[in-house]
Amino acid sequence: GAGVSQSPSNKVTEKGKDVELRCDPISGHTALYWYRQRLGQGLEFLIYFQGNSAPDKSGLPSDRFSAERTGESVSTLTIQRTQQEDSAVYLCASSPSNRAVYGYTFGSGTRLTVV
Amino acid sequence: KQEVTQIPAALSVPEGENLVLNCSFTDSAIYNLQWFRQDPGKGLTSPLLIQSSQREQTSGRLNASLDKSSGRSTLYIAASQPGDSATYLCAVYAGNMLTFGGGTRLMVKP
Numbered sequence: 001g002a003g004v005s006q007s008p009s010n011k012v013t014e015k016g017k018d019v020e021l022r023c024d025p026i027s028g029h030t031a032l033y034w035y036r037q038r039l040g041q042g043l044e045f046l047i048y049f050q051g052n053s054a055p056d057k058s059g060l061p062s063d064r065f066s067a068e069r070t071g072e073s074v075s076t077l078t079i080q081r082t083q084q085e086d087s088a089v090y091l092c093a094s095s096p097s098n099r100a101v102y103g104y105t106f107g108s109g110t111r112l113t114v115v
Numbered sequence: 116k117q118e119v120t121q122i123p124a125a126l127s128v129p130e131g132e133n134l135v136l137n138c139s140f141t142d143s144a145i146y147n148l149q150w151f152r153q154d155p156g157k158g159l160t161s162p163l164l165i166q167s168s169q170r171e172q173t174s175g176r177l178n179a180s181l182d183k184s185s186g187r188s189t190l191y192i193a194a195s196q197p198g199d200s201a202t203y204l205c206a207v208y209a210g211n212m213l214t215f216g217g218g219t220r221l222m223v224k225p
Binding site: 033043104 | 146147149156157158160161166167204208212213214215216217
């Protein structure tokens with residue numbers, strides 16, 4: 001597609017429920033990142049995928065968070081047993097292999113509200 | 116570990132002023148530096164990217180410079196307009212990591 005697409009754009013869920021967030025990267029982009037941005041705060045790294053390599057999960061805040069990506073396609077971020085502190089905007093970015101030249105393109109994000 | 120710092124955290128200027136946003140990073144072994152713009156409640160767009168071999172990039176009224184050896188970048192906005200109001204984020208790409216600064220919240224008053 002022309003840009004990075006994220007869905008849903010907004011999600012309100014009850015505490016304790018599981019949610020799944022989707023990121024559709026730009027076609028052909030090998031690298032994909034997930035970031036979290038809490039209200040009024042900076043971007044917090046969550047997880048990084050590069051092609052078929054093992055993902056860098058070092059930013060996931062707890063074992064309630066997991067993410068998957070098959071090859072260079074869609075990625076899903078799953079949050080189990082959501083808590084109120086999970087409320088944030090979840091941003092996805094993708095980049096081609098020569099990202100030193102082209103950098104990263106971000107989606108519009110998913111605003112998650114846990115009530 | 117790479118750390119990125121942006122100064123000032125917030126800036127309010129009258130329309131028409133020229134302004135400079137600053138970004139510093141601790142590890143100079145970077146591949147590139149991107150300046151992003153974030154409007155309230157929206158995602159990030161990137162008006163400028165500077166590769167590590169470059170010294171500056173220009174896009175319209177925006178000019179970004181990079182001094183890799185000293186770990187600094189500046190974003191210069193000429194003749195600021197109310198539509199420039201947003202948060203500006205600096206991010207460096209090194210290793211396999213994209214590291215962000217905390218951002219500068221810019222308000223341009225009519």
